[in-house]
Amino acid sequence: MSDNIENIELLGTIGIFVSTPDSNSPQIRQQGSAMPFGNTHNKAKMNYDSDQEYPDLSKHNNHMAKILTPAMYERLRSKETPSGFTLDDIIQTGIDNPGHPFIMTVGCVAGDEETYEVFKELLDPVIEDRHGGYKPSDKHKTDIDPANLKGGDDLDPDYVLSSRVRTGRSVRGFCLPPHCSRGERRAVEKLSIEALASLTGDLNGKYYALKNMTDAEQQQLIDDHFLFDKPVSPLLLASGMGRDWPDARGIWHNDNKTFLVWVNEEDHLRVISMQKGGNMKEVFNRFCTGLTKIETLFKERNHAFMWNEHLGYVLTCPSNLGTGLRAGVHVKLPNMSKNAKFEDVLKKLRLQKRGTGGVDTAAVGGVFDISNADRLGFSEVELVQMVVDGVKLLVDMEKKLEKGQSIDDIMPAQK
Amino acid sequence: MPFGNTHNNFKLNYKVEDEYPDLSKHNNHMAKVLTKEMYGKIRDRQTPSGYTVDDVIQTGIDNPGHPFIMTVGCVAGDEESYEVFKELLDPVISDRHNGYKPTDKHKTDLNFENLKGGDDLDPNYVLSSRVRTGRSIKGFTLPPHNSRGERRAIEKLSVEALTSLDGEFKGKYYPLKSMTDAEQEQLINDHFLFDKPVSPLLTCAGMARDWPDGRGIMHNDNKTFLVWVNEEDHLRVISMQQGGNMREVFKRFCVGLQKIEEIFKKHNHGFMWNEHLGYILTCPSNLGTGLRGGVHVKLPKLSTHAKFDEILTRLRLQKRGTGGVDTASVGGVFDISNADRLGSSEVAQVQLVVDGVKLMVEMEKKLEKGEAIDSMIPAQK
Numbered sequence: 001m002s003d004n005i006e007n008i009e010l011l012g013t014i015g016i017f018v019s020t021p022d023s024n025s026p027q028i029r030q031q032g033s034a035m036p037f038g039n040t041h042n043k044a045k046m047n048y049d050s051d052q053e054y055p056d057l058s059k060h061n062n063h064m065a066k067i068l069t070p071a072m073y074e075r076l077r078s079k080e081t082p083s084g085f086t087l088d089d090i091i092q093t094g095i096d097n098p099g100h101p102f103i104m105t106v107g108c109v110a111g112d113e114e115t116y117e118v119f120k121e122l123l124d125p126v127i128e129d130r131h132g133g134y135k136p137s138d139k140h141k142t143d144i145d146p147a148n149l150k151g152g153d154d155l156d157p158d159y160v161l162s163s164r165v166r167t168g169r170s171v172r173g174f175c176l177p178p179h180c181s182r183g184e185r186r187a188v189e190k191l192s193i194e195a196l197a198s199l200t201g202d203l204n205g206k207y208y209a210l211k212n213m214t215d216a217e218q219q220q221l222i223d224d225h226f227l228f229d230k231p232v233s234p235l236l237l238a239s240g241m242g243r244d245w246p247d248a249r250g251i252w253h254n255d256n257k258t259f260l261v262w263v264n265e266e267d268h269l270r271v272i273s274m275q276k277g278g279n280m281k282e283v284f285n286r287f288c289t290g291l292t293k294i295e296t297l298f299k300e301r302n303h304a305f306m307w308n309e310h311l312g313y314v315l316t317c318p319s320n321l322g323t324g325l326r327a328g329v330h331v332k333l334p335n336m337s338k339n340a341k342f343e344d345v346l347k348k349l350r351l352q353k354r355g356t357g358g359v360d361t362a363a364v365g366g367v368f369d370i371s372n373a374d375r376l377g378f379s380e381v382e383l384v385q386m387v388v389d390g391v392k393l394l395v396d397m398e399k400k401l402e403k404g405q406s407i408d409d410i411m412p413a414q415k
Numbered sequence: 416m417p418f419g420n421t422h423n424n425f426k427l428n429y430k431v432e433d434e435y436p437d438l439s440k441h442n443n444h445m446a447k448v449l450t451k452e453m454y455g456k457i458r459d460r461q462t463p464s465g466y467t468v469d470d471v472i473q474t475g476i477d478n479p480g481h482p483f484i485m486t487v488g489c490v491a492g493d494e495e496s497y498e499v500f501k502e503l504l505d506p507v508i509s510d511r512h513n514g515y516k517p518t519d520k521h522k523t524d525l526n527f528e529n530l531k532g533g534d535d536l537d538p539n540y541v542l543s544s545r546v547r548t549g550r551s552i553k554g555f556t557l558p559p560h561n562s563r564g565e566r567r568a569i570e571k572l573s574v575e576a577l578t579s580l581d582g583e584f585k586g587k588y589y590p591l592k593s594m595t596d597a598e599q600e601q602l603i604n605d606h607f608l609f610d611k612p613v614s615p616l617l618t619c620a621g622m623a624r625d626w627p628d629g630r631g632i633m634h635n636d637n638k639t640f641l642v643w644v645n646e647e648d649h650l651r652v653i654s655m656q657q658g659g660n661m662r663e664v665f666k667r668f669c670v671g672l673q674k675i676e677e678i679f680k681k682h683n684h685g686f687m688w689n690e691h692l693g694y695i696l697t698c699p700s701n702l703g704t705g706l707r708g709g710v711h712v713k714l715p716k717l718s719t720h721a722k723f724d725e726i727l728t729r730l731r732l733q734k735r736g737t738g739g740v741d742t743a744s745v746g747g748v749f750d751i752s753n754a755d756r757l758g759s760s761e762v763a764q765v766q767l768v769v770d771g772v773k774l775m776v777e778m779e780k781k782l783e784k785g786e787a788i789d790s791m792i793p794a795q796k
Contacts (some may be wrong), residue, residue, distance in 0.1 A: 041422040043465045044556055048564025055563060056592070056628050084424040088562075095625050175423055181469075182436060183429025211437070237618065244476055247437050 041086065050074035055091070061099035062107030063126045063318075064091050072121060081118045083175050085111030090119060093178075093239035100235070106130060106319045109239045111179030113172065113306045113314050126318055127311075131376040140312035140322050143379035146281075146288040152388040155278025159395045160329045161367065162225075164274035165287045165384065167324040168267035168315045170306040171298065176316045177266060178239040182247060185264050189248040192263045195297040196252045203290055205254035207263075210246035225274070227251055228265045241266055241316075258283075259290050267315050267324075269294075278329065280391075284384050312376060321376045327384045328371025329391050330356055335401035336394055337366060341411070345397070349390035350374055350415045370394065386415060422467060431455035436472070442480035443488030444699075445472050448506045462499045464556045466492030471500055474559075474620035481616070487511060487700045490620045492560030494553070494687050494695050508692075508699055512757040521693035521703050524760035527662075527669040533769040536659025540776045541710045542748065543606075545655035546668040546765065548705040549648035549696045551687040552679065557697045558647060559620045566629035566645050573644045576678040577633040584671050586635035588644075591627035606655070608632055609646045622647055622697075639664075640671050648696050648705075650675075659710065661772075665765050693757060702757045708765040709752025710772050711737055716782035717775055718747060722792060726778075729795045730771035731755055751775070767796060 045053055054073045057065040068091065076087045094107025108126060110116055116123055124136045155163070170176060171191065174184045193207050208217070221227035228251070231242035253260040262270040271294065273287035295305060306314035312322040336342055337353075346353060352373040355362040363369075370391055372383040390412075397407045426434055435454050438446040449472065457468045475488020489507060491497055497504055505517050536544070551557060552572065555565045574588050589598070602608035609632070612623035634641040643651040652675065654668035676686060687695035693703040717723055718734075727734060735750040736743040744750075751772055753764040771793075778788045 041465050042556060042560055042562045042565075043463065045562030045564055048562065048568070052564035052567060053562055055625060082424070084422050092624060096623070175425060179423055181423045181426035181429065181434055183426055183433035184423070186433055187429070242477065242619075243473060244436060 041084075041088075045088075046078065050077060053077065055095045057095070057098075059098050060094070060107070062094050062097070062105045063129050064094035064107030064122070065098075066129065067125045068122060076119060076121060079118055081112050081114040083112045083114070083179065085115055085175070085179050087119060087122070089179065089240075090115065090122070093235060096238035097234050105235060106317055108318065109178045109316050110176055110314070110318070112175045113170070115176075116311060116314065116318075123318060127321065127376070130319055131322070132374065134377050136310070138377065139309050140376055141379045142307075142312060142323070143381045144288045144291060145381065146285045148381040149281060149284055149384055149388070151392075152281035152284065152384070153279050155280060155329065155388070155391055156395050157277040159332050159398060160278035160391065161332065162274060162276050162330045163278060163280045163283045164225075164272065164329070165280075165283055165325065165327040166270055166272040167287075167291070167326070167380075168313070168320055169269040169271065169295075169324070170314050170316070171268045171303050172306050173303055174268065177241045177264060177268070178316060182244055185244070185248040188268050189250065189263050191298070191301060191303055192252070192261070192269060193250075195294060195301065196261060198297060199254075199290075199293060202256065202286075203254050203259055203293065205252055205259070207250055207252040209248075209250040211249075221251065224257065226253060226257060226260055228262050228270075236266060259286055261294070266317065267320070278391075280327070280329070280384065280388050284327070288380075319375060323375050323378070323380045323383060325375060325380050325383050326371045327387045328354075328369050329387070330367055331370055331391060331395065332367050333370075333394060333398050334366030336398045337363070337368060339397075339401060339407070341407070345394070345412065346370070346373075348412045348414045349393065350386050351390045422465065422470075426469075427459060431458065434458065436476045438476070438479075440479050441475070441488070443475050443478070443486045444507045444510050445475035445488030445503070446479075448510065449503055453502055457500060457502055460499055462493050462495040464493045464495070464560065466496055466499075466556070466560050468500055468503065470560065470621075471496060471503065474616060477619040478615050486616060487698055489699065490559045490697050491557055491695070491699070493556040494551070496557075497692060497695065497699075504699060508702065508757070511700055512703070513755070515758050517691070519758065520690050521757055522760045523688075523693060523704070524762045525669045525673060526762065527666040529762040530662060530665055530765055530769070532773075533662035533665065533765070534660050536661060536710065536769070536772055537776050538658040540713045540779060541659035541772065542713065543655060543657050543711045544659055544661045544664045545606075545653060545710070546661075546664055546706065546708040547651055547653040548668075548672070548707070548761075549694070549701055550650040550652065550676075550705070551695050551697070552649045552684050553687050554684055555649065558622045558645065558649070559697060563625050563628060566625070569649050570629045570631065570644050572679070572682060572684060573633075573642070573650060574631075576675060576682065577642055579678060580635075580671070580674060583637065583667070584635050584640055584674065586633055586640070588631055588633040590631040592630075602632065605638065607634060607638060607641055609643050609651075617647060620697075640667055642675070647698065648701070661708070661710070661765065661769050665708070669761070700756060704756050704759070704761045704764060706756060706761050706764050707752045708768045709735075709750055710768070711748055712751055712772060712776065713748050714751075714775060714779050715747030717779045717788075718744070718749060720782065720788070722788075726775070726792060727751075727754075729793050730774070731767050731796045732771045 050073055054070045080086045089111055090108045093109055128134055171188055174188050231237055249264045251262055258275050260272040271291050273283045275283055313324045315324050350373050351370050354369040356367055356369050372387050400407050435451045461467045470492055471489045474490055509515055552569055555569055612618050630645045632643055639656050641653045652672050654664045656664055694705045696705050731754050732751050733754040737748055737750050753768050755764055778791055781788050
């Protein structure tokens with residue numbers, strides 16, 4: 001649990017005005033030793049009443065827009081976290097991205113660990129809405145013991161082209177990517193490089209800073225689905241995560257390219273295990289082993305990961321709270337995906353579809369990225385189990401449809 | 416699209432060298448001027464509205480260089496930015512505006528009768544003529560920084576002012592949020608409307624926040640006089656028409672602008688102006704007159720001539736593609752406009768365009784006939 005959560009309500013401005021000799025020049029506020037420096041970034045906005053500042057969400061379809069009423073906006077708009085993150089910071093991405101064609105977006109982000117506490121009035125209902133009714137009093141269970149996964153080593157490689165598990169981790173003591181300064185971001189990178197450099201065996205690897213990578217290296221890593229995109233997605237850009245690119249961003253991977261860590265993209269760390277084919281069990285084994293080692297290394301350096309018993313692992317996007325885990329496959333489902341029941345089946349299996357380029361892309365050639373829909377309220381093992389069992393069923397359905405058979409008798413119940 | 420994130424309270428816990436941006440691959444005015452020492456000196460300041468140096472420079476960090484134009488790499492968030500961050504902005508201004516000094520005074524001249532000629536540019540070459548400027552309204556912060564409440568207040572004030580114009584300026588206001596996609600597309604194709612913000616130069620400075628809230632366009636019934644509200648500046652005022660009669664365009668520009676200015680003054684919201692920087696605008700490149708007077712002109716031969724860029728430099732002109740500031744030219748048609756904004760008046764700048772374009776069209780005609788243009792190359796203006 002974070003040990004310095006405070007509700008900071010600043011009703012006036014704080015700062016030290018330095019008088020200037022020329023009465024025509026404006027006052028310059030200089031920062032003394034007191035923090036924070038001001039209540040909201042644009043101080044003039046508190047001169048306008050809440051109705052004048054409340055965003056127009058009439059054409060919007062995201063979780064934030066559904067929840068943020070004018071009255072709530074009014075109550076929260078003068079608050080900030082200790083690092084200075086405000087309500088307007090949280091919601092800007094949701095204002096600027098009214099709705100997404102393929103996925104119901106969250107429309108808000110955290111700037112630091114305290115965001116989830118200071119702005120709980122907004123974020124608790126968003127979390128509840130997004131995570132299947134998860135309540136403020138609920139507790140989240142963590143289970144990264146790969147021995148608890150049943151099966152998962154025999155998904156048909158004629159259909160399942162690749163398997164992947166990723167999660168995110170935030171390093172305590174630093175602000176999150178929407179809000180971190182260059183100094184913070186570089187400190188996170190430095191710490192990550194030190195920690196990862198001490199991994200050995202089949203986790204022996206190397207760090208590639210984005211700013212030193214050649215265009216060719218970078219393109220190869222993108223094509224291999226190893227590297228994160230240059231930030232073009234408006235979902236990321238509108239929340240400030242693209243600032244100062246590519247400063248302090250990079251990728252570490254092991255020699256086999258089966259275990260990767262992204263540094264300073266949408267979260268401080270993204271940890272990924274992946275390989276061709278359908279052996280999700282092996283992928284998950286490596287994932288758990290590697291992640292546990294990394295966590296130990298960070299703790300040794302006095303920078304634990306942000307975690308609490310209510311929200312599990314604390315990440316930038318409320319959609320990734322809990323496990324932060326997305327386990328998925330690239331799978332050929334040209335027939336199944338055209339079937340009228342496809343969406344319903346996915347829903348019942350608690351799975352989600354994406355294009356093969358990532359979160360906001362379309363499917364190409366009947367190949368889909370199928371992964372767990374949940375993050376919070378289920379453990380890591382439970383989520384990967386759903387993927388393993390669900391994909392197995394989807395492939396069986398695809399095979400039936402290929403043969404012109406019906407799939408009605410193998411429709412699943414709601415998990 | 417960073418904006419509010421540059422107000423992170425913890426950054427002062429980090430040393431200057433840890434916070435100083437990596438500008439090693441950068442080519443813009445800000446990157447040339449902002450040393451680590453300067454950054455160290457000004458990094459804990461803010462304007463009364465809370466604008467910081469990181470706000471000023473974020474766009475320049477995120478846009479290292481532009482293929483067609485040397486960008487400024489910094490923006491103001493309010494009128495006071497130019498004072499509070501003068502250590503940075505004075506040298507940027509000097510660099511950008513031909514050595515303009517902190518002690519220099521700027522001259523305003525919006526008397527259209529002082530323009531000589533300009534009514535006879537050859538319409539076979541000069542497809543259209545246009546003059547634009549920007550204006551900022553005192554009492555509000557600027558587009559990179561303003562809140563929704565401020566932006567809406569600016570819009571409200573503008574709508575009141577603009578819908579009271581009459582005669583040839585009588586027109587209507589179209590808020591962006593109520594426009595149909597079809598209307599919007601038509602206005603873009605007519606070169607009337609501003610783009611949805613995709614240019615990273617604008618988005619990285621926070622100017623696209625809350626789009627399209629508080630944005631709109633007013634134009635007169637003839638579509639020859641337009642005002643953009645809340646794009647890169649509070650107001651952009653534009654006079655334009657097909658063909659080469661720049662004189663008529665400039666007259667309408669001056670008359671309309673002065674009418675608008677009077678109305679805003681009556682509402683107790685004068686325009687930001689001072690005798691050193693002239694009209695205060697968001698981008699330091701637009702200080703002074705904020706004026707860009709230009710034409711779309713066919714120069715397929717001249718534009719491929721080895722001396723084209725040099726001729727432009729000597730004439731104090733600038734080329735762009737016909738889609739606006741960061742586009743490429745299409746089919747040999749160029750947007751040619753004045754390069755200067757600060758240190759010379761409106762009349763002087765439009766005069767340069769009129770005289771310069773006339774000369775370039777004559778050069779084009781010579782090249783068409785296979786004749787040399789060496790004797791026509793102008794002296795440096």
